[in-house]
Amino acid sequence: MFNTRANKASDQSPTIPTESATLAELWERTVRSRPSSPAIVTNGETLSYDEVNARANRLARLLLDEGAGPGRLVALALPRSSHLVISVLAVAKAGAVFLPLDVNHPRERLSYQLADARPALLCTVRSAAARLPDGIEMPRVLLDSPERTAVLDALPDTDLTDDERGGPLAATDLAYVIYTSGSTGRPKGVALTGAGLPALAAAKVAAMRVTGDSRVLQFASPGFDAYLTEMLAAFTAGATLVVPGTDTLAGDSLRRALRDGRVSHAVLPPAAVATMSPDAVPDLRVLVVAGEACPAGLVERWAPGRLLINAYGPTECTVCATMTGPLTPTDEVTIGRPIPGVSVYILDAERRPAAPGEIGELYLSGAGLAQGYLNSPDLTAQMFVPNPFAADGERMYRTGDLASRRADGDILFHGRIDDQVELRGFRVELGEVESVLSQHPDVAQAVAALWTDPAEGPQLVTYVVPAPGTTPSAGELREHAGRFLPDFMVPSAFTTIDAVPLTPGGKTDRAGLPDPVKATQPAGLGPRTPAEKVLCDIFRDLFDLVEIDVRSNFFEMGGNSILAVDLIQRAQEAGLTLMPRTVIDHPTIEQLAAIATLEE
Structure with missing residues (x-):
């Protein structure tokens, strides 16, 4: 069993309470x-x-x-x-x-x-x-x-x-x-x-x-x-x-x-x-x-x-x-x-x-x-x-x-020395995201990164080098990631690259990664059911777009777990019942509409 007694030698912390209580x-x-x-x-x-x-x-x-x-x-x-x-x-x-x-x-x-x-x-x-x-x-x-x-x-x-x-x-x-x-x-x-x-x-x-x-x-x-x-x-x-x-x-x-x-x-x-x-x-x-x-x-x-x-x-x-x-x-x-x-x-x-x-x-x-x-x-x-x-x-x-101490004793935070990041209050090991995606048969290599969208803030994104002769889609990769990772660790964008950029020392050069690619949505197939109509209107409002296709994918358009909360809330106000995992597992308008219940 490990020793968990308090450090009495350091003068950096206040007096430790003497009580011991469960x-x-x-x-x-x-x-x-x-x-x-x-x-x-x-x-x-x-x-x-x-x-x-x-x-x-x-x-x-x-x-x-x-x-x-x-x-x-x-x-x-x-x-x-x-x-x-x-x-x-x-x-x-x-x-x-x-x-x-x-x-x-x-x-x-x-x-x-x-x-x-x-x-x-x-x-x-x-x-x-x-x-x-x-x-x-x-x-x-x-x-x-x-x-x-x-x-x-x-x-x-x-x-x-x-x-x-x-x-x-x-x-x-x-x-x-x-x-x-x-x-x-x-x-x-x-x-x-x-x-x-x-x-x-x-x-x-x-x-x-x-x-x-x-x-x-x-x-x-x-x-x-x-x-x-x-x-x-x-x-x-x-x-x-x-x-x-x-x-x-x-x-x-x-x-x-x-x-x-x-x-x-x-x-x-x-x-x-x-x-x-x-x-x-x-x-x-x-x-x-x-x-x-x-x-x-x-x-x-x-x-x-x-x-x-x-x-x-x-x-x-x-x-x-x-x-x-x-x-x-x-x-x-x-x-x-x-x-x-x-x-x-x-x-x-x-x-x-x-x-x-x-x-x-x-x-x-x-x-x-x-x-x-x-x-x-x-x-x-x-x-x-x-x-x-x-x-x-x-x-x-x-x-x-990484941290430093100011002259007055307060501590400044300077980020991580490894590949761990903080995202919306959760600690995320980028290596875990990469490991899960690398298990997909069509992925030769995967690199996860925290990317800041000027309009939408920090997002978890992934860059994928496909296995020879394969072309995995963002939807396939997202479905795979959702089977093993909690919602907040499922990347919001999947970008295909030919090779991972490296530093002179041979390590992944995250700074050399391109901006993530957000998939464009083809227009043409409009809403066919009342539920699809409701969701099309919500998508159009969320993403500030005029042309929305029922095959529009929430995450490929830039959606994330915070924006998903807004989607779910607006859908509920319109009479549609959705859950967080529903958006992960069925991210397109037609998929969401097919399983959501529209109240009369």
């Missing part, structure tokens, strides 16, 4: 102090801290009866809902390890995660079960089935005892596993204890000024570790967690969720924030942006009239490592300073401290450091290295991020 203990403290206060608001339902606690206690006992327990993984294949929040708490109360699965990801990706993690149990609900891969050979708990509901209702709702769990809870026990993009072409499971949670909770509550009257948005997808930030910020302070009833939040849907939920506090990626106007969400008093670099223009627009904070942190260090203070419109955008319990080092290629202003690789250490990567000891040893600035046994994590 997620279950942090939650139960608030239940005792605010039992009747609203804990969760979702779909018109309000659950008090006492009610949520009772449901979590009953579910924890059911999970123990089904084989969960200390050190055993429980997969949670649940959509954004109160079920998911309660299940996370129940797993923590049982002393088990929760593994969140995003049911909107491709079945092949979910299959790999389940095979790699080998959880003892899988929890889901009927609406999500249909999206799971076939052949899952592990016990499954269908939480909303009549049989399970009857069993749950009969179980005691009091807090669990150590005897029921088989021993006391410890903050240093494994608490959760999060899968992130992996450069080998396979996602990697990051295994974390609960040791960093108390400091994270205290830092977020203090910086965000969360009180019992606050209403915190639950925005992050289940498979993203920011989910814990939202829970901890709300529940540690006795605030209300607002859980929208939709999996897709951007643009109009995000604005409605914030307004309808009267959300006062939110943690959002800059790309999602950019889809709204500050004037449209007057209740939002505190905004934390995280997950990708924060543009100065966003600070200029959003800092006036509210508390705006920029946060930074990889999954390997319990969600958040650094935060700024309140930003003003004229501030240089930094990633701030370490939160309590975290030490930051900026080192050169020889792992020597970089001078102030000098760019080096950012390393992290502290109590919240992950144990490592699940079932990957070699990768763990490569990325989690001995800390020469601390006592024997301390480790530090190589983030792969």
Whole structure:
């Protein structure tokens, strides 16, 4: 087992809290102090801290009866809902390890995660079960089935005892596993204890000024570790967690969720924030942006009239490592300073401290450091290295991020040293995208890149060298990528090239890649059904084009996952029912119209 004690030797971080508490203990403290206060608001339902606690206690006992327990993984294949929040708490109360699965990801990706993690149990609900891969050979708990509901209702709702769990809870026990993009072409499971949670909770509550009257948005997808930030910020302070009833939040849907939920506090990626106007969400008093670099223009627009904070942190260090203070419109955008319990080092290629202003690789250490990567000891040893600035046994994590320290101590982010990028709040290994596309029989070589469209912002694009005698189409490549990659990792453009440009050192010259080619759409075949007519009008408005063919392909015209949210929302307003995966799998107007339901 890895040592996860905090780095006491560095003077770069604030005093580390002396308390040690598990997620279950942090939650139960608030239940005792605010039992009747609203804990969760979702779909018109309000659950008090006492009610949520009772449901979590009953579910924890059911999970123990089904084989969960200390050190055993429980997969949670649940959509954004109160079920998911309660299940996370129940797993923590049982002393088990929760593994969140995003049911909107491709079945092949979910299959790999389940095979790699080998959880003892899988929890889901009927609406999500249909999206799971076939052949899952592990016990499954269908939480909303009549049989399970009857069993749950009969179980005691009091807090669990150590005897029921088989021993006391410890903050240093494994608490959760999060899968992130992996450069080998396979996602990697990051295994974390609960040791960093108390400091994270205290830092977020203090910086965000969360009180019992606050209403915190639950925005992050289940498979993203920011989910814990939202829970901890709300529940540690006795605030209300607002859980929208939709999996897709951007643009109009995000604005409605914030307004309808009267959300006062939110943690959002800059790309999602950019889809709204500050004037449209007057209740939002505190905004934390995280997950990708924060543009100065966003600070200029959003800092006036509210508390705006920029946060930074990889999954390997319990969600958040650094935060700024309140930003003003004229501030240089930094990633701030370490939160309590975290030490930051900026080192050169020889792992020597970089001078102030000098760019080096950012390393992290502290109590919240992950144990490592699940079932990957070699990768763990490569990325989690001995800390020469601390006592024997301390480790530090190589983030792969470039940073420098200003004279005042704030840290500037300068991008990546490898092929990992941040896109709309998600960490993407370009190597994973390339590996998946290279598995297509008609692809000899693939290069993925982050390209900034002057009008539409950052987009993930791919350049493909075809195998001899083949001409793979963009549609074929997109369909292939969608089978293995989540929506946000499916490229928005596929450009065929004769050869990959190389640097003098023989490496891929990404700067030498041409601008991606957006396919032109032949006009001529107009809408033939009411659904096609609706979609043609939406496409014409989205892409500012007069001539639209029913064979027009959403992604080949420049669409991306953020614009897909707008498409889905407009379609719903017109009476058409579409889902995010529907747009990925059926991107043309005629395909979408054929499977969408048009309400009369």
